[in-house]
Amino acid sequence: MDGMMHMLVTRPLPDAQATAERLAALGIASTLAPLMSRQTLAANLPPAQGFAAIAITSTNALRALADLNALSQLLDIPVFAVGDRTAHEARQLGFAEVEAAEGTLDSLVTRIALARLAGPVFYPAGRHLSGDLAGALAPHGLMVVTSPVYEMVAETGLDPDVATGLAQGAFGATLLYSRRTAEIFCALAAPILPDSRRRDRPMLCLSENVAAPLLENRFSRVLLADHPSEEAMMALALAFAREQTGP
Template identity: 60%
Template sequence: MGPKLMRALVTRAEPDGQATVQRLAALDIAAVAAPLMSRRTLETSLPPAQGFAALALSSANGLRALADRGVVEQYRALPVFAVGGRTALEARSMGFADVVDAGGTLGDLANRLAHARLQGPVFYPAGKHLSGDLAKSLAPFGVMVVTARLYDMVPVDHLPEAVVSGLQSGDIDAVLLYSRRTAELFVQALEGRLDRTQRSRIAMLCLSEAVAEPAMAAHFNRVSLADYPSEEAMMALALAVTRERNRP
């Protein structure tokens, strides 16, 4: 009998959750998606595209919110500075021709914008709960950022009982966490539902140290970090963990 396949839980919101499940399946890692948040587009007022030098994206959700509002076409002529490869890919898929992949973090995005010699302000379609302040980061460089909070990531009421049971029984071996807020929601959803032994056997695969902190504080002690905050690095981490798990 061959080694038992690792089964992972993907906690990110859709449509990214199912995309990650499919990438894991290509690595022979079974996965189930249980999003801890869902995106809700807000009716925030939008500035006209005229006068902006660039569009900044710290998440593909900013683009999706523009698409929900039916206004992508208005901004399509602007050069795009995307936080990472997946967001850059989504921008290109929506018809943006001039797209820069900043490299993976909000700091990388700010750095690329700071040194881009832009002749005008930057439009930043963002979420209601910002993980960082792009405008504050760029102010010392004389780059003006107009932020429009276009979507909200709304927590789900609870994890499905089948998922909780899988975590309790050991049927789910690993959990992928992509944001600090998701990690906090995961810990809250399982408060009082997992004992010390159950927590100790679950591999927590985290995008960054900040994402890992809530899991470590909740005494999940098998915490691993991606080498870099990207989907590709998370897939490499999942593959490394499943190989270690099946090592004789």
Template identity: 75%
Template sequence: MRMLVTRPEPDAQATRDRLAALDIDALAAPLMTRRNLPANLPSPQGFAALALTSTNALRALADRKAHEPFLEMSVFAVGHRTAHEARLLGFTDVTPAEGTLGSLVTTIALARLEGPVFYPAARHMSGDLAQALAPHGLMVVTVPVYEMVARPALPEDAASALVRGEIGAVLLYSRRSAEIFCTLAGAAVPPGQRRSLPMLCLAENVAAPLLENHFSRVLLADHPSEEAMMALALAFAREQSGS
């Protein structure tokens, strides 16, 4: 069993290491790379909290040490992995949600903040945090600090492995990565083979573009987290091996 990991680096290598610990061989094929954006960041004064929907936002800030003025702020993170990254960077007041934008909105709303929320975000956002929090009377100041740039083609080793039928499953963590994979798959996964290639997905919204492009063998993690993806990968590998 060899799996294809489509996450950007450094997350792709982290996932490969976790799969290796489960005795699952994996090949990294990052479909996107992070590019930091020039941004005029606001002063932390006057904000009630910092909202994070991605570890990449933290990395974009940390690359230029722009996170340091915000270290004393309360942080609301979309999930436990992002919360962990925030703590590693020195944030101490960190509250994780349960891995989805909806859970983050609920967590922030229940905090009854008295002031606006600063949201360092991606240029291409999968959801609108400001719009979601507006009914709760909260203003969100959104500043794009990074963008994820799609690769022009699959890495050569990944494309070759797909053509030779050496990939037992593909791991996909975001809707955009699924869309990019569908675009780049091309000759590596012709229409006749798309129905049989297993796609292990973080959530339903990740699976949607796959189904539209005739990748019909889709399995979903029980929860939008890396732990749930590893559990799904292990269960799938054991099923295929009969163990």
């Protein structure tokens, strides 16, 4: 490596590739180590009629709906997306009415509650839910019909080159975008990194929720994005790289 900052990207494909390209544009090299892969589930979806809105908390849900050939019947229903990137993907797929929250489940709940919907909410989700949308909207008198449409399957081991790089401190930082990814990373990195080595490994995290498993596993050099978005993660990566290598 030639003095250029080199980072480890742990998010699933195709998002990992998009992140690598954005890092490259900032002059940061990267290695992809997706810790999960998406599998579309054979979902038995409810009829679209009668839903007042669709809640989307991940672009993976949209990709799964496309895999299931379910988009055409849903495109006229208003979409509430968790953040800008998910909203952009929904518009690209042809949804006519899309509103973006601020990147967190709480902001999505608030946005949906303020819309004063006249019917139930359809929530195509992952098998492993990171938050309880239905429970959060129940006090607002809203019924949520949750359909698991995809599963993020955890990797059971690290690529040997990635494992060696981690052990040798070859990566200037590791980028983590979800709590479950952080949990998987901790499990797979534990045999490679003793506690004493974890303390000096920089971890760049999307949010406090993502960082929690790292702190529990004695990774103490944890930096948080200012906002749960890819833009904020890129700003964090660039600021960190400049701090380490100079402008």
